[in-house]
Amino acid sequence: MAGPQQAALAVLVLACVAAAAHAAKLPSYLTPRCSRSLPTPALSACCEKLANQGVSSLAYGDKKLRIPSMRPLIVPHMSLSQGTQQIGLNLTWEPAEIWGLEDSRLYNMTMDWQNKKAVFDVVIPRFTLAGHYKSSGRVLLLPVNGEGPSNMTVYNLRVHYSYDWPIKKNPDGKEYVTITNSAISISGADGMKLDFQGMFNGDPLLGNQMNAFLNENWRELIREMGPGMAEATGQVTLLVMQGLTSHVPVSEMFDP
């Protein structure tokens, strides 16, 4: 699987974040609030602490904030296409399960009130993409049509996020944070384990060889699948953040 290949991933966003009918309170697992008057380093440290404290609660889902449960997160349709005609692969999961988000830890947060910019790193100790897959395409000249259960687990997946968060006034007269210009990239990982059953229409010999090949070449695979995986985790994170920011007004989110 060598060569510069394009990865593209389409994730159907599962829940559209509707405008809030009533402003919601900041969930108790995200308190005590940080003061917006703190200098940037102190505000950043406060927000990082709160986010780490709230991650696992958020991962259980929050109906009031329209955040789905993430244990696992069910993505109804996920597809990954990459490569050329000679070396190319289409993978589709219907649905895909994403496990492990509840153990995410945030680091290196910068929360800049003046410029309304946020930057942080996330480490997911064990990120699993699992579910029934279908594949079509060619790898090393071999057709790889197949389908079956799959499990792709990445250890210490490191992700870098940045976004702007301008404040807008909603029809209810209250101010809300909006999230724009979000960018996310995979910055590293310590290992990956793959298991795709039923490759090559179930041929066990070829299937085992391909799984062994993919496991040996995990670094390259992460490099190629990185943009797609970043997009998937990015959309999920965005969904959570928008659930929060579109329902909880700024005045409720921060102390003066």
Ligand SMILES: *[C@@H]1O[C@H](CO)[C@@H](O)[C@H](O)[C@H]1NC(C)=O
């Ligand atoms: C935090 O930032 C430092 C300095 O840029 C970097 O070396 C480190 O890998 C970052 N931490 C994570 C978890 O990405």
Ligand SMILES: *[C@@H]1O[C@H](CO)[C@@H](O)[C@H](O)[C@H]1NC(C)=O
């Ligand atoms: C992947 O799927 C797309 C659209 O469904 C198709 O155009 C393309 O030829 C497929 N590629 C391979 C390698 O099967």
Ligand SMILES: *[C@@H]1O[C@H](CO)[C@@H](O)[C@H](O)[C@H]1NC(C)=O
């Ligand atoms: C995926 O594989 C990992 C590592 O082999 C395993 O610990 C985990 O339980 C599996 N998860 C699912 C959902 O199959």
